[in-house]
Amino acid sequence: MATTNAGVARILQELADLMKLEEGSPQSFRVRAYEKAVAAVRELTTDVAEMSQSQLVAVGGIGASTAKKILEFVNTGSIERVEKLREKYPPEFVELTRIPGVGPKTAVLMRAHLGVENVEHLKAAVAANKVRELPGMGAKSEDKIARAIERLGLHGKDRRTPIQQAMPLARELVASIEALPEVRRATYCGSLRRFRDTIGDIDIVAASTEPEPVMEAFLALPVVSEVIGRGDTKSSVLTAAGLQIDLRVVAPSEFGAATLYFTGSKQHNIELRQRAIDRGWTLNEYALADAETDEVISSRTEKSIYEALGLRYIAAELREGTGEIEAAATKALPRLVEVGDIKGDLHVHSTWSGDGRSSLDEMVATAAARGLEYIAITEHAENLAINGLSRDEVAAEAKELDRLRDAHPELTILHGSELNIGPDGGLDYDNDLLMAFDWCVASVHSHFDLPQAQQTDRLLAAIAHPAVNVIGHPTGRMIGRRPGIEFDLDAVLDAAADTGTALEINCHLDRLDLPAEMLRHARERRDLTFVISTDSHHIREYDHLQWGVANSRRGWVDRRQVANTWPRDRFLEWARLTRA
């Protein structure tokens, strides 16, 4: 597999994370320099593997030292500095810093004083009240850590990987395998294909009549750090980060049955097999076949198997055994959203926001070039330190938007804002300014630890405000790093329905917020409106749309309830009416 930009970005990010521990500070200039280099590589439009030292150094954010490391990685598949640091800080130790409240200093401190090397050790130390005795720590910090471990579901060994890490890797692996001449088709399956927000391991199924060279190529991939098992049709490996990848090679005629079987879920498969048995058939990873004669009824595609069983095709995101088979049998499946249905993006930042990375001109021009009919520019608001816009800046940006409207007459540009919902439900600016915007997203960006009743109240207050069109990333969760705020979901859904306030489905892979579980909870409600938004901070992030769409599908969201699938006139009319 050729070195990809994503692969380079990944190892540089690992280097940055390891340097945080080494330097004892996430703010170290060296760490920040590496993180800038990561961002630079992610945003490159050319192939890093093809670039020379001088070309790399010419990229802003990459200097001589990082360029050298990139070349080392491209040429050898590893970086010596990273290897050394991995020995000193193994993955299970690094994992400690994923716990909110535990940074590099605390992790190193706990290791030095208490011998804490992993989450299991930390849990024991917390249980023995040892952590509160450390300098700079107290009972509250210890409790916070204990709760964080509990709520994040970290248990050390059997940890799950956030989809944000697994998905890009799986895409890359599938592309490499599919590029092999012996491979007809390949796809990832399992919980990743079902679009769960965390995954246990990556399952890949490839169709080929020559499994041997496929297996060999797989085992030789640079991402493989350890081979657990190898056979003719199935091999398992581990990455350096401890993520397991399984590859299964099947005959092309069995591809549908194999992907169906390995995509699961277990419950979905059980129900499908029961349906087969009821018809005198059997279903396994090779085929749907007659139980008596073994004659194959269907195996080549998933669709043909579903159809043979009297079912509409069931999208992978729905296969959780939560009523999808019954719905497919009675033609009651939701009309799921496709990427092509989306006509507008209603949560977009530019460099006017402190954390934006593409200019306003670029963000608008790219939206127009992608064929969007409407877009809302929603910079951060004044109460968000550093990143937010002052009132003067809001006025100044409004003038820029007028200019851009003239330059892009085919695109409707809404002047919006991403407001901050304060701990008491208060918003930024004043009412006159709020009502002067065309579109307001209101989001929680702070005070994640308030009690449930207070969290519910602040969301209800924001929903009730006439200027607010949509609640942005409603839970505020960061998958694998921070649980969402706790609130009364039904109370929030009721209020959103009453006021016509939409709920965002945020497309960032580390957010996917609202989570699919909450969307499923709301799936019978026809009185709710959703908006699928990329929350882009860079032109490349418009591509994240696919993730929000997939999450909506997993949540059984019907496309008729997604406001940004509506044509421009209908959307604008609705947006205007809800601001009153």
Place this chain on the structure above:
DNA sequence: GCCGTTTTCGGCCCGACTGTTTTCAGTCG
């Protein structure tokens, strides 16, 4: 480690908040 000079060192965004503390670590976007 990167950058950009007033060109080989010195600055690198910064403010609020919490929990722990008399100076700092972690977190937020």
